[in-house]
Amino acid sequence: MSPSKRQRPEHAQRPVADLARILEERSGQVVDESLLSRALTHRSFAYENGSIPHNERQEFLGDAVLGVVVTDHLYHEHPDLPEGQLAKFRAAVVNSLALAKVARELELGDFLKLGRGETTTGGRDKDSILADTMEAVIGTVYLCSGIPGATALIHSLMDTLIEQSATLGAGLDWKTSLQEISSALGLGVPFYRVAEDGPDHDKTFTAAVLISDEKLGQGVGRNKKSAEQQAAEIAWKSLKARADAAEESAGSA
Structure with a gap:
C-alpha cells in the first residue's frame, strides 16, 4: 500500500x-x-x-x-x-x-x-x-x-x-466589544470575511475582520464563530492600543 x-x-x-x-x-x-x-x-x-x-x-x-x-x-x-x-x-x-x-x-x-x-x-x-x-x-x-x-x-x-x-466593556464577547469600540471611535461597523477549508468532517475556518476597509484581525478556528471571535479579539486590542496612545499623546501635549 x-x-x-x-x-x-x-x-x-x-x-x-x-x-x-x-x-x-x-x-x-x-x-x-x-x-x-x-x-x-x-x-x-x-x-x-x-x-x-x-x-x-x-x-x-x-x-x-x-x-x-x-x-x-x-x-x-x-x-x-x-x-x-x-x-x-x-x-x-x-x-x-x-x-x-x-x-x-x-x-x-x-x-x-x-x-x-x-x-x-x-x-x-x-x-x-x-x-x-x-x-x-x-x-x-x-x-x-x-x-x-x-x-x-x-x-x-x-x-x-x-x-x-473587565476590558470587555458592556459586551459579552469580543465581537460585541469590537463593535462598541469601533462605534465609539467613529469607525463604522466591523465586517467579517470568512473562508473555509478541508472536508466536511474536518473543516478549518479563517476569519478576517475589516473596519473602514482596513484589516485589523484574523482568526482561525474549527467553526465560524470561534474564528470570528479570535479575529475580533485581535482587532479590539489593536483599536484599544491606538485609542490609549492617542489619549496619552493628547494628555502630554
Missing part, C-alpha cells in the same frame, strides 16, 4: 495519570485518577462500551462550582460595580468558548475518551466537547478536595480570562 493510501494511525490517547499530575500541580491537591478517567469519558464512548458511566454528572457539578468561584472573585474584586455589570463580566468567562480555550491550553483533547464517530469528526477539538469536559474536570477536583482545590485550579487556569473580562 502506498504511503498516500495508508490508513492514518488512531490518535494516541495520553495516560490519565499525566493529566492528574498537571491538575495536582495547578490545584495543590491530590486528584483521584478513577474519577478523572470518568470526567474524560464522553457519552459517545460510554454508549459504545456497554453504557459505562460518563462525565455528564461531573460536568453538571463543575458548571455550578465554576460559577460560584468566578462570581465570588468578581464580587470581591469589584465592590462598586452593579449586579448587571458583574453578570456580564462573569458571562465573558463562564462560556463555552472561554472554557474550550482553557481546555486547549491543557491539551485536554489528548486525554478524551470518545466514540468512533466523534473521533472521526474531529471531536477532540470541538468547542462544545472541550468546554463540557473542562467543567467535568473542575467537578472532579471539587469532589476530590472541595472548594479550596477547585478554587485554586480555576484561578490557575482562568485568572487571565477573568482579568480580560
Whole structure:
C-alpha cells in the first residue's frame, strides 16, 4: 500500500495519570485518577462500551462550582460595580468558548475518551466537547478536595480570562466589544470575511475582520464563530492600543 493510501494511525490517547499530575500541580491537591478517567469519558464512548458511566454528572457539578468561584472573585474584586455589570463580566468567562480555550491550553483533547464517530469528526477539538469536559474536570477536583482545590485550579487556569473580562466593556464577547469600540471611535461597523477549508468532517475556518476597509484581525478556528471571535479579539486590542496612545499623546501635549 502506498504511503498516500495508508490508513492514518488512531490518535494516541495520553495516560490519565499525566493529566492528574498537571491538575495536582495547578490545584495543590491530590486528584483521584478513577474519577478523572470518568470526567474524560464522553457519552459517545460510554454508549459504545456497554453504557459505562460518563462525565455528564461531573460536568453538571463543575458548571455550578465554576460559577460560584468566578462570581465570588468578581464580587470581591469589584465592590462598586452593579449586579448587571458583574453578570456580564462573569458571562465573558463562564462560556463555552472561554472554557474550550482553557481546555486547549491543557491539551485536554489528548486525554478524551470518545466514540468512533466523534473521533472521526474531529471531536477532540470541538468547542462544545472541550468546554463540557473542562467543567467535568473542575467537578472532579471539587469532589476530590472541595472548594479550596477547585478554587485554586480555576484561578490557575482562568485568572487571565477573568482579568480580560473587565476590558470587555458592556459586551459579552469580543465581537460585541469590537463593535462598541469601533462605534465609539467613529469607525463604522466591523465586517467579517470568512473562508473555509478541508472536508466536511474536518473543516478549518479563517476569519478576517475589516473596519473602514482596513484589516485589523484574523482568526482561525474549527467553526465560524470561534474564528470570528479570535479575529475580533485581535482587532479590539489593536483599536484599544491606538485609542490609549492617542489619549496619552493628547494628555502630554
